[in-house]
Each structure stands twice: as structure tokens, then as C-alpha cells.
Amino acid sequence: QVQVVESGGGLVQAGGSLRLSCAASGFTFSNYAIGWFRQAPGKEREFVAAISTDDTTTYYADSVKGRFTSSRDNAKNTVYLQMDSLKPEDTAVYYCAANGLSTVQAMGINEPDYWGQGTQVTVSS
Numbered sequence: 001q002v003q004v005v006e007s008g009g010g011l012v013q014a015g016g017s018l019r020l021s022c023a024a025s026g027f028t029f030s031n032y033a034i035g036w037f038r039q040a041p042g043k044e045r046e047f048v049a050a051i052s053t054d055d056t057t058t059y060y061a062d063s064v065k066g067r068f069t070s071s072r073d074n075a076k077n078t079v080y081l082q083m084d085s086l087k088p089e090d091t092a093v094y095y096c097a098a099n100g101l102s103t104v105q106a107m108g109i110n111e112p113d114y115w116g117q118g119t120q121v122t123v124s125s
Helices: none
Strands: 003-007 010-013 018-025 034-041 044-053 056-062 068-071 079-085 092-099 119-124
Touching: 018 034, 034 068, 034 079, 044 079, 056 068, 056 079, 068 092, 068 119, 079 092
Parallel strands: 010 119
Antiparallel strands: 003 018, 018 079, 034 044, 034 092, 044 056, 068 079, 092 119
């Protein structure tokens, strides 16, 4: 049974940091690129970041570039999203998703194979 579970969300003040985790099971995790997406109230879901299967390539939306960093530990079937210098506009539900065929650059376009349930991030001003 496939499971993708995000954790680490919460409430933080502007300028603060959070680290999200995405733990997966039920498929060969190391064969899948992982993407992070977010959806704010009343807005469309948007691509945030992606990381390649072997942790050598990452790709970020312009809105988070230089502030967010994704990494992965295939031995633990886990991907991380380190979020620094958070802004109120980063407030959203954050989702991770796995794609077995996509490049990191195309993660925002190609429909992932598996989605997590999301974790809420709230940044207060």
C-alpha cells in the first residue's frame, strides 16, 4: 500500500524557519523524483520545488529560490524541505508528490503518481 506522509508544518513568525518532511512507503522511493507543491486558500496549487532521484539535482520556483532547500535520504525513504526566511505569502498547505518519470524541471507540469495528504504552514506577520 502506497503511503506518502508530510509532517513538520506549523505556525511560525515571518523570518523564521520550518523543515518539512515527506516519508514514503509502498513503492521504490529511490526511483522517484519528489516534488513539493503548495495551495493557499482561494488559490490554485502551485509548484514549489523538486529533487531528483539521486539527490544531485534540485529545481525551485522563483518565489522560493534562495530561501527553500530540498534534500533527500533514500535510506530513510524521506525527502525534506528546509524553509528559511519565511514570509506571510508562504502560508499554504504543502504537499509532496512522487513522479517516476519526470525530470525535476518538469515536475510542475507532469501529474505525479502519488500525493501526500498535506501539512499546513502558517507564517504570521
